[in-house]
Each structure stands twice: as C-alpha cells, then as structure tokens.
Amino acid sequence: MNFDRKDYSNDTLLHLYQGLLKPRMIEEKMLILLRQGKVSKWFSGIGQEAISVGSTLALEPDEYILPLHRNLGVFTGRNVPLDRLFAQWQGKTTGFTKGRDRSFHFGTNEHHIVGMISHLGPQLAVADGIALADKLDDRPKVTITYSGDGGASEGDFHEALNVAAVWQLPVIFIIENNGYGLSTPSNEQFRFKQFIDKGPAYGMEAVQVDGNNVLEVYDTVRRLAEDLRQNPRPVLLEALTFRMRGHEEASGTKYVPQELFEQWAQKDPVENFEKWLLQEGVLDEEARMRYRETIKREIEEGLRVADATPLPTADAGQELADMYLPFEPDATLNLATDNAQPTTDKRYVDAISDGLRQSMERYPELVLMGQDIAEYGGVFKITEGFVQQFGKGRVRNTPLCESAIVGAGLGLSIKGKKAMVEMQFADFVTCGFNQIVNNLAKSHYRWGQNADVVVRMPTGAGTAAGPFHSQSNEAWFTHTPGLKVVFPSNPVDAKGLLCAAFEDPNPVMYFEHKLLYRSITAPVPDAYYTTPIGKAALVREGHEMSIITYGAGVHWALALAEEVGLSADILDLRTLLPWDTEAVRQTVEKTGRVIILHEDTLIGGLGGEIAAWIAEHCFRHLDAPVHRVASLDTAVPFAPPLEKVFLPQQRLRETVAKLRSY
Structure with missing residues (x-):
C-alpha cells in the first residue's frame, strides 16, 4: 500500500492514525460484548475504517454526513461521546433514540450526522435536501452520504443521484464497494465492472480510491470538498474495500472464499498505516502504546457509564406524545366567526392556490417541489405564476423521482426549512411511500428530528380517469403514526387547512379532491388564516x-x-x-x-x-x-x-x- 503524504504535517498524519485506531478498538470490544450477550447485534466495519475516518476528518465539523452500518468512524470522528454510543447500542435511555431504535439508526444535529433507516437507499435523498438547503442559502458546504454496493441497486440510489445531478447539489456519494451485498457477490448484483462507470451517465464526475488507504481517502475527499464548496455539484466516489467479518455477526462468512480474506488481510487499513508511520518516524513505539492506552481507558469509562444507565421505563403517554413534535398552533390565525373579514368568491382550486401563495409569503424558508409545478404551473395550474413571484429556487420542477423528492423534503427540514411535495396524482405516491411512512413519519419518534413536510395529494374519482388517477388512498396514511392527514371538502377549509399544514412542523398529508377543484365556489377570506387540524x-x-x-x-x-x-x-x-x-x-x-x-x-x-x-x-x-x-x-x-x-x-x-x- 502506497502512502503519499504530500504536504501533510505529522500532526495531521497522527490525527488520522488516532481516528483509525479508535473505531477498530471499539469494534474489537464490541465483539467481546456481543459474545457476552451485552449487545444484541453488531455490524462490523473491521477492514473498512479508512473510508469513514478519512472522509469524516476531511470535512468541516458542521458539514453533514449520512452514514451506514459500517461507518463507526464517522461517529468517533465527530467526537460523539462513547457512553452515549454504548447506551444507544444497549437500548438505554441516554442513547440517541431512548431505546426506540438500535445500531446506527439515529441522527444527531449536534454532531451533524443523520443516521440510516434499514431500507438503506432513502438516506441518499435526504442528503440531497440538506445540500439543497445549503445551496439555497448560499452556504459553501458539502454533504457526504454513503451507499454499499448492494444498496446501490435500489431505485432510491438512482433517484438521489439523478436529482443531485439535475440540481447540481454539492453531495459526495461514497460507494463502499466491498464485493458483497450481505451474501450476494457483486456479479449477482450488477453487470458493470466498476461504479465509476455510472458517473458519466448521470452527468457527474466519478472518482475511484483505495478504500483501505486512509491517506488517499482523506486527500481525495478534502480536495473534492474544497472544490465543491466553490463549484457546487455532485461527485460519485467509489472506495474499493472488503469487510473482514459477516454482514452482521450472526450471518457468518462461509459464503466468502478463504483466499479473499487472505488477500485483503494484507491490506488492513489500520496495520498498514501504523507500519508506515513507524517506518517514516512519524510514530514511535511509546506513542503507539500511549494512544492505545488512552483509547482503552475512554472505552472502559464509556462502558462504565452506559452500563450504569437503566433500561427505559415504558410510559405509554410519553411514547404517544413523542410521535409528533409538540406544537401549539397560533389561535389568532383561526378563521374568525364574525364574518367581518373581506372575502372573495373562490373555487376550491383557487382557494388552494391562494393558501399556498400566502404560505410562501409568510414562510420564506418554504420550498415547493413537484413535477411540472414551475413555469407550467402544475397539471391543475395551482402554482401558475409562482415562479415569477418566488423564483425557481423555491418553486422547483422535479424529475419523476417521488421518493427522492420526499426524502429531500426531510433533508430540508433538518436544515430548518419547510417543504411541500406535490404528487401529480395521489396514486403516484406509491413511488414515494417508503420515504413517507418510514422516514418522515418515524423521524421525530426515533431521534427527535421533525419532518416539516406537506405532501399535497390530488385524489378521488368521478372524472373517468381510471384506476391509476382516481384512487382514494387516504387510509394508507391514517394507519401511520407520526403523520397528520387532512381532507378539506370546501374552499374555505381548503385554504385554511393548507395554511395550517404549513404552520404545523410535523409531516402532513393534504388530500384535495380533483372533482371539487372547479365544481364548487364559496366566499373565502382574503387574508391569511388557518383551519384547526384535528377539528371536525x-x-x-x-x-x-x-x-x-x-x-x-x-x-x-x-x-x-x-x-x-x-x-x-x-x-x-x-x-x-x-x-x-x-x-x-x-x-x-x-x-x-x-x-x-x-x-x-x-x-x-x-x-x-x-x-x-x-x-x-x-x-x-x-x-x-x-x-x-x-x-x-x-x-x-x-x-x-x-x-x-x-x-x-x-x-x-x-x-x-x-x-x-x-
């Protein structure tokens, strides 16, 4: 393994070494704890540490990273307290999910990390939303998200890369190519030779690195990040590596030829970098032992604190309350009952448009996303003229990528923005269903991050539009805790409930009946107002x-x-x-x-x-x-x-x- 130090100082090289050593030593301890029954599951990243460590240390501390199972080095590289990590893995109250989720299925805005969900691919689109927020606010920042070679087969992978390329978002998509998706080898996952071949098809730069060479990873990501901050665009970075243990410990490694282990053992990222540092005189034996002792003490202290922390005490009331971000609507905005407000006769469709326009004026952080909603004004013309008033930054045509756009809405929320996603027809929400029910709906319950996203759903039959443009699918979502679902029947409520949906920081599914768009009219107050959510x-x-x-x-x-x-x-x-x-x-x-x-x-x-x-x-x-x-x-x-x-x-x-x- 060739290490090119370039102009990097000894301090930088030793910082990388310590960054590599800590996750390796934690992993070795976790394997012992797993055998002792003190943790229930473990996804080992042994052999792959250089990717997460090198990329994390190459970024600025306030730039977001979206890791996977085998990216412990992201968390240690961001100095997440070990007692909280251990508590997370043990399901303790001081973990980041209060015992509600395990492994790395959590985020922490304090450390600018957004953890995965088990479906893997959806987090790539969340990275798009984070990067979009930075771009809209002219912040020169970069976002990194990871995918395994197996997860790159998902549709979410394609959608996220496509959206990032179309919108020129500063995201580095790191693919950890370790040759297997659980037990399925690469030749049964895809037919191309290497992932960098995909880059040109998306119109993006693609770079390949030795994923076991921490210095090469660090230098490459650092160079790319510096460029992307000034010239925003996505980059696909393929890191060649190998996992030296099973997908997770219970799965074993019998499906992997022994010669691969022998070959990759010689490329161990920690041992090779340590050996090189010793040869170069950057590291000596005394310092090597000192670093290990320091990390060992930190691990033991973290475990001591975590072990002393009790398991959660179940409280049904608290569990129910935490499904949503607590929110008290502004009662002064509720529609007055004295009929003193000036009104204008509006059709149902016009009332929706009016509420959407006034919400855009009220919330400068609100971003609209949907197919054909910009210059065309949407298929039902609800956003006609919005581009001229609010600009294409906030009124965004999207590719046909429902999943990626909903995920981007969550990413925008993480950066303090509001998002509206328009489904061209409610029927098409199936293509974004996972993002809604598993990401938006569960985010606050899992790690306290609300999803300030409204999904507009033109719904209903009566227009002879057939089985793919007429479904009433609201019950799919009324069964999903964490969502709010509204369905106005008249122009006054159509405007008021839409404004209330944007006021509410929780995810709201807003159903609007197509047959009512131009068939009913009512006097609608001209001023901004809300109709209370949850009131019949x-x-x-x-x-x-x-x-x-x-x-x-x-x-x-x-x-x-x-x-x-x-x-x-x-x-x-x-x-x-x-x-x-x-x-x-x-x-x-x-x-x-x-x-x-x-x-x-x-x-x-x-x-x-x-x-x-x-x-x-x-x-x-x-x-x-x-x-x-x-x-x-x-x-x-x-x-x-x-x-x-x-x-x-x-x-x-x-x-x-x-x-x-x-």
Whole structure:
C-alpha cells in the first residue's frame, strides 16, 4: 500500500492514525460484548475504517454526513461521546433514540450526522435536501452520504443521484464497494465492472480510491470538498474495500472464499498505516502504546457509564406524545366567526392556490417541489405564476423521482426549512411511500428530528380517469403514526387547512379532491388564516341520524338530505389523523343512528376504525347498528357507467332509507 503524504504535517498524519485506531478498538470490544450477550447485534466495519475516518476528518465539523452500518468512524470522528454510543447500542435511555431504535439508526444535529433507516437507499435523498438547503442559502458546504454496493441497486440510489445531478447539489456519494451485498457477490448484483462507470451517465464526475488507504481517502475527499464548496455539484466516489467479518455477526462468512480474506488481510487499513508511520518516524513505539492506552481507558469509562444507565421505563403517554413534535398552533390565525373579514368568491382550486401563495409569503424558508409545478404551473395550474413571484429556487420542477423528492423534503427540514411535495396524482405516491411512512413519519419518534413536510395529494374519482388517477388512498396514511392527514371538502377549509399544514412542523398529508377543484365556489377570506387540524365541522344539523363523512362525501350527503327531506347531522371530519372523537361522540349521542360515508373502498377504509370506536365508546347511545357506506372493493374503473356503480352515492340512498325505517 502506497502512502503519499504530500504536504501533510505529522500532526495531521497522527490525527488520522488516532481516528483509525479508535473505531477498530471499539469494534474489537464490541465483539467481546456481543459474545457476552451485552449487545444484541453488531455490524462490523473491521477492514473498512479508512473510508469513514478519512472522509469524516476531511470535512468541516458542521458539514453533514449520512452514514451506514459500517461507518463507526464517522461517529468517533465527530467526537460523539462513547457512553452515549454504548447506551444507544444497549437500548438505554441516554442513547440517541431512548431505546426506540438500535445500531446506527439515529441522527444527531449536534454532531451533524443523520443516521440510516434499514431500507438503506432513502438516506441518499435526504442528503440531497440538506445540500439543497445549503445551496439555497448560499452556504459553501458539502454533504457526504454513503451507499454499499448492494444498496446501490435500489431505485432510491438512482433517484438521489439523478436529482443531485439535475440540481447540481454539492453531495459526495461514497460507494463502499466491498464485493458483497450481505451474501450476494457483486456479479449477482450488477453487470458493470466498476461504479465509476455510472458517473458519466448521470452527468457527474466519478472518482475511484483505495478504500483501505486512509491517506488517499482523506486527500481525495478534502480536495473534492474544497472544490465543491466553490463549484457546487455532485461527485460519485467509489472506495474499493472488503469487510473482514459477516454482514452482521450472526450471518457468518462461509459464503466468502478463504483466499479473499487472505488477500485483503494484507491490506488492513489500520496495520498498514501504523507500519508506515513507524517506518517514516512519524510514530514511535511509546506513542503507539500511549494512544492505545488512552483509547482503552475512554472505552472502559464509556462502558462504565452506559452500563450504569437503566433500561427505559415504558410510559405509554410519553411514547404517544413523542410521535409528533409538540406544537401549539397560533389561535389568532383561526378563521374568525364574525364574518367581518373581506372575502372573495373562490373555487376550491383557487382557494388552494391562494393558501399556498400566502404560505410562501409568510414562510420564506418554504420550498415547493413537484413535477411540472414551475413555469407550467402544475397539471391543475395551482402554482401558475409562482415562479415569477418566488423564483425557481423555491418553486422547483422535479424529475419523476417521488421518493427522492420526499426524502429531500426531510433533508430540508433538518436544515430548518419547510417543504411541500406535490404528487401529480395521489396514486403516484406509491413511488414515494417508503420515504413517507418510514422516514418522515418515524423521524421525530426515533431521534427527535421533525419532518416539516406537506405532501399535497390530488385524489378521488368521478372524472373517468381510471384506476391509476382516481384512487382514494387516504387510509394508507391514517394507519401511520407520526403523520397528520387532512381532507378539506370546501374552499374555505381548503385554504385554511393548507395554511395550517404549513404552520404545523410535523409531516402532513393534504388530500384535495380533483372533482371539487372547479365544481364548487364559496366566499373565502382574503387574508391569511388557518383551519384547526384535528377539528371536525358540523355542516348541517338534524335529528334523524348522523352522517359522518369527509371530502366529496360531504356534498353527496348534503344533496341527498335536501332531495329526500332528511333531517340529519352531517359531520365533516376535515382531519382524518387525528380525527375528532369528541365531535363524533356528540353527534352519535344526539341522534343514535349513524352512517359513516367515504369514497375510499369499504374494507380497510377509515370508516371501519370510526365504527369500531363508536361501538366501543358510544354503544349505549345507539338505536340501530352503525352502517358504513363506501365504494366497491375494486380498483377504480374507467368507463363512466362502471365508475358510477363503483362510487357510493346509490348505496348511500339505500342505506339512508334502511336506517330511517329501522
């Protein structure tokens, strides 16, 4: 192994040596603790330390790094206290996730580290968002994110690199090419020869380094970072290496030919660098032993503190509270009830646009992202004219990369910004589903980082758009703790709930019904205001029954009540997570007969949850069974006659008649 010291001082070389030695010694201790049953799982990075150490020490301390399982050197290089690391791995209260997650599945803004989730690839897009925030604020900073050679097969890898290239984001994508994805060798993972061949296809520079040579890694990353700070753009950096143990300790290494271990043992990053330093006279035997003793004492002290820390005491109330960043909305912004505010008649679509525009004015840190939303104004023209007012930095056309764009929204949040992601149609959210339910929704619960992201979802049938542009998929998200879900039925709430979603620092799924865009109009206050999230609205009062609904269902219920002379409470939920249990209780106790109506399909729809809650909490007030009315349990058909049967209006009519005569 050739070490070219260039102009680096002895102090720099010794700093790199200590940086290498600490994670190696911690790893050796962890393997002992694993055998003793004091930790439950360990992903060893022995043999790969030079990548994380060299790259981390090459950056400025306030530049973000997004590591993987085998990047212990990132955490030690950022001087994360060892007692907290050990507590994290033991599931103790002083760990970074309070015992809620393990390994390196955590972040710490104090040390500018964002840990992984088990799905690996999503963190690459988060790095894009962090780098985008720096670029928008003219901060000359670089972000580093890691991928294994196996994880580079994921779609998230492609999306993140593509977005970074299109937007020229200062991200260094480091691929740790160790030849295996768990047990699957590279020749069964991909057909190209080397990862640097991918760079030109994305329009980005690609560099290959000896991943076991800490000085080469450090020098390369340092040089690239200095350049990227002045000339922002992404770079793909392939680091050739090998892991000397299993994917994790329980998996073993029987699938790896023995000759590979023998070959790579000769390239050990710690032993080779230490030997070279001794030969060059930079390090002597006394200093070598002193460094080891110092690190050993630090490890033992960290373990002593962590071992003395108790395991978490379960508190259901605290667990529930920590799913969301605590937030008290500004009550002065709620829509006044005295009708004193000037209003203008607006369609549902115009009210959304108005709320979005005023939120952009109110929050300079808000960034809009979506397909065709810039000059074109979006397929529904909601952002028409926004580029002229706010600029392309804040109103961003995106590639067809739903996952990467949602992940970038989390990255923007980490840097204190707000993000809106527009799904062109709610159906397309499947391509970004993992980022929403596993990254946005769980981030605050896991490590205290909120995701200040609003995902706008044009939804619903009735326009003969077929099975891929008409789904009502809100129930996918009402089942996901950590998200908030809103679904306005009218122009006033469409604006107010959207403004409230941006005010709220937690992730909000905002559903907007396409059929309502240009079919309903109402006087909408001209000024900025919010509609409280979590509060239902009683839009019609009556005594025969209660119809609990939302979205287009509100209009179906109102029309039918008028047509058949039905005296009914019609409760518009408005918010689906958390839904207003008290408003539901009040209307059930009042009428004793309940229909729950939604456009979503019946099985697994939100109506089942509400019906179960009513049966559990309001049973003694019921005069008849709770009825659910919903769309057929099929995909949404294209032809209008088929779509008419799919939708629930006729079944609503029949159920009202049945309940009236019960």
